[in-house]
Amino acid sequence: MSSFLVTGGAGFIGSALVRGLLREGADRVVVVDNLFTGHLKNIEEVRGRIDFHQVDIRDYDAMRNAMEGVEMVFHEAAIPSVPRSIHDPVPSHDVNVNGTFNVLRAAKDAGVRRVIYAASSSAYGDTLVLPKVETMATMPKSPYAAQKLMGEYYLSVWASCFGLETISIRYFNVFGPRQDPSSAYSGVLSLFMKHILARTSPTIFGDGEQSRDFTFVEDVVALNLRAAKAPASASGRVYNGGNGGRITLNQAWELLQKIEGVSIAAQYGPPREGDVRDSQADTTLAVKVLGHAPAFTFEEGMRATLDWYRKSQ
Ligand code: UD1
Numbered sequence: 001m002s003s004f005l006v007t008g009g010a011g012f013i014g015s016a017l018v019r020g021l022l023r024e025g026a027d028r029v030v031v032v033d034n035l036f037t038g039h040l041k042n043i044e045e046v047r048g049r050i051d052f053h054q055v056d057i058r059d060y061d062a063m064r065n066a067m068e069g070v071e072m073v074f075h076e077a078a079i080p081s082v083p084r085s086i087h088d089p090v091p092s093h094d095v096n097v098n099g100t101f102n103v104l105r106a107a108k109d110a111g112v113r114r115v116i117y118a119a120s121s122s123a124y125g126d127t128l129v130l131p132k133v134e135t136m137a138t139m140p141k142s143p144y145a146a147q148k149l150m151g152e153y154y155l156s157v158w159a160s161c162f163g164l165e166t167i168s169i170r171y172f173n174v175f176g177p178r179q180d181p182s183s184a185y186s187g188v189l190s191l192f193m194k195h196i197l198a199r200t201s202p203t204i205f206g207d208g209e210q211s212r213d214f215t216f217v218e219d220v221v222a223l224n225l226r227a228a229k230a231p232a233s234a235s236g237r238v239y240n241g242g243n244g245g246r247i248t249l250n251q252a253w254e255l256l257q258k259i260e261g262v263s264i265a266a267q268y269g270p271p272r273e274g275d276v277r278d279s280q281a282d283t284t285l286a287v288k289v290l291g292h293a294p295a296f297t298f299e300e301g302m303r304a305t306l307d308w309y310r311k312s313q
Pocket of ligand 1: 212
C-alpha cells in the first residue's frame with residue numbers, strides 16, 4: 001500500500017475509510033476536509049498518523065498541492081442530502097459538481113493514478129424493476145441525484161480523455177458509527193438511533209413502506225479498498241456499492257424497538273419531495289469485478305451502530 005488522499009476524510013464515510021487505509025498499512029494518508037459537515041473528532045484518534053489539510057475541494061491550488069506524490073484519491077467530499085439540494089441547490093451544485101470537476105483536474109495534473117468516487121444510488125430514481133442494475137437508464141429525481149450522476153460522467157470522461165483510472169461506486173444509504181444525527185438533513189437511521197436512545201418518536205415521511213438497501217459503513221470501506229486494488233480494466237465504470245437487501249423504514253424502526261425492548265410509535269408526516277420509493281442494489285457487477293463481499297447483515301450493522309451511539313452519548 002502506498003500514498004492515498006481522502007476528500008471528506010473527516011466526515012462519516014471518509015473517516016471510516018481513513019481508518020481502513022491505516023489498518024491496511026497505507027504508507028501515507030492525506031486527509032482533505034473543509035469541516036463543513038465533517039468533524040475533527042472523527043479523526044482525533046488517528047490525527048498523528050495522517051497529513052490533514054483543512055481545504056475546500058473547490059480550491060484548485062490547495063488541492064493540487066495536497067495531491068503531491070499521491071497515487072490514489074478517494075473522493076468522498078460532498079454536500080449530501082436530497083432535501084437539502086432541493087431547498088438550497090446552489091451550494092450543493094457548487095460542491096458536488098464543480099468540486100468534483102476540480103478534484104479530477106487537480107488529480108490529473110498531480111499525476112494521480114486512480115480516483116475512486118462516492119457516487120449515489122439516487123441516480124436511478126424510481127425504476128420499474130428491482131433490484132437496480134448499472135445497465136438501467138438513470139432518472140434523477142432531485143438536484144443531488146443529478147449532481148452525483150454528473151460526477152460519474154466526469155470520472156468516465158477523465159478516464160477516456162485524460163488517461164486517469166476512475167471507479168465510481170454508487171453508495172446505497174450508508175449507515176454506521178459517526179453518522180451525524182444533528183441536522184434535519186441527516187440520514188434517517190442516524191435520526192432513528194437518536195430517537196430510540198432518547199425514547200422519543202421519530203417522524204417518518206410517508207407511510208414508512210418506502211425501502212432502502214441500507215449498507216453498513218464497514219462494508220463500503222472494504223469495497224473501496226478492493227476497488228483500490230482492482231485491475232486497470234475495472235476503470236472508467238460505475239458499480240453498485242449496496243448490500244443487496246431491502247428494508248422498509250417501518251421495519252427499521254421496529255427492529256430498533258425490539259433491540260431496546262421498548263414500544264414507541266413513530267409519527268407519520270407527508271411524503272418528502274424528491275424521495276425515491278424503493279432502492280435495492282444488484283451487486284453482481286461489483287462482486288464479479290471488484291470482489292465486493294458485504295459481511296454485515298442489517299441487524300448486525302444496526303446493533304454495532306446503536307452500541308456506538310450509546311457509548312458516545
Ligand atoms: C439518498 C440516496 C443515498 C445517499 C443519500 C445522501 C436514494 C435511494 N438514496 O438517500 O444513496 O447516500 O441520499 O444524502 O436516493 N426519512 C424519514 N424521516 C426522517 C428522515 C428521512 O422518514 O427524519 C425518510 C426519507 O423520506 C426517505 C428515507 O427516510 O424515504 C431515507 O432518507 P435519507 O436517510 O435522507 O436518505 P435518502 O434520501 O434515501
